Amino acid sequence: AQSVTQPDIHITVSEGASLELRCNYSYGATPYLFWYVQSPGQGLQLLLKYFSGDTLVQGIKGFEAEFKRSQSSFNLRKPSVHWSDAAEYFCAVAGITGTASKLTFGTGTRLQVTL
Amino acid sequence: EPEVTQTPSHQVTQMGQEVILRCVPISNHLYFYWYRQILGQKVEFLVSFYNNEISEKSEIFDDQFSVERPDGSNFTLKIRSTKLEDSAMYFCASSRNSGGETQYFGPGTRLLVL
Numbered sequence: 001a002q003s004v005t006q007p008d009i010h011i012t013v014s015e016g017a018s019l020e021l022r023c024n025y026s027y028g029a030t031p032y033l034f035w036y037v038q039s040p041g042q043g044l045q046l047l048l049k050y051f052s053g054d055t056l057v058q059g060i061k062g063f064e065a066e067f068k069r070s071q072s073s074f075n076l077r078k079p080s081v082h083w084s085d086a087a088e089y090f091c092a093v094a095g096i097t098g099t100a101s102k103l104t105f106g107t108g109t110r111l112q113v114t115l
Numbered sequence: 116e117p118e119v120t121q122t123p124s125h126q127v128t129q130m131g132q133e134v135i136l137r138c139v140p141i142s143n144h145l146y147f148y149w150y151r152q153i154l155g156q157k158v159e160f161l162v163s164f165y166n167n168e169i170s171e172k173s174e175i176f177d178d179q180f181s182v183e184r185p186d187g188s189n190f191t192l193k194i195r196s197t198k199l200e201d202s203a204m205y206f207c208a209s210s211r212n213s214g215g216e217t218q219y220f221g222p223g224t225r226l227l228v229l
Contacts, residue, residue: 032214032215034217036220042222042223043206043220043221043222043223044158044206044220045220046217046219049215049217051215090157090158092158094214094215101146101163101210101213101214101215101216101218102148102160102163102171102173103148103150103158103160103208103218104160105157105158105159106157107156107157108157
């Protein structure tokens with residue numbers, strides 16, 4: 001069964017500092033991996049996704065993530081955090097059974113940004 | 116940019132009542148999903164729907180839940196007899212294809228069962 005682990009429940013960084021959010025997955029085949037962001041009271045917005053090819057993927061809002069098969073990881077990074085990045089971040093893996101796929105999410109990492 | 120919409124944004128109901136949550140997926144999408152997020156917990160898959168039938172459902176999606184695409188635009192989730200533990204944010208999502216195709220999420224319906 002597929003699963004996602006986000007080991008950090010809560011992270012605080014200073015504005016302008018770099019950020020790395022960790023994600024480890026478990027899936028039997030080549031995974032489809034996603035990072036979504038959820039602002040308070042809002043829905044889920046896709047930041048970036050990995051299907052195949054380049055292991056470093058670029059997303060919106062200056063985020064990037066690197067797929068490392070050997071470590072079963074898909075960590076999210078940003079070189080310089082802005083106060084508006086404060087939100088909850090979810091890593092997800094897509095599994096395909098039947099005719100459709102389903103996303104399995106991690107428990108999320110809440111990012112706090114201090115000024 | 117096309118987006119998934121959901122109504123209502125909030126719903127309060129009494130335990131045992133039926134609720135219907137409505138979603139309008141992106142128009143050229145073929146796959147539809149419902150997820151839920153209990154307050155403070157992770158987002159959980161409920162059901163996927165394709166070609167007018169359920170593709171997969173989770174163990175959460177028991178007989179009190181049903182989904183329907185009543186017309187060419189709406190996708191609904193019905194909870195027949197709500198329980199306190201059904202209180203959650205319910206997200207609808209849609210995708211153009213299956214596999215690793217991006218699922219686009221709506222803003223959610225917050226359901227409170229009293």
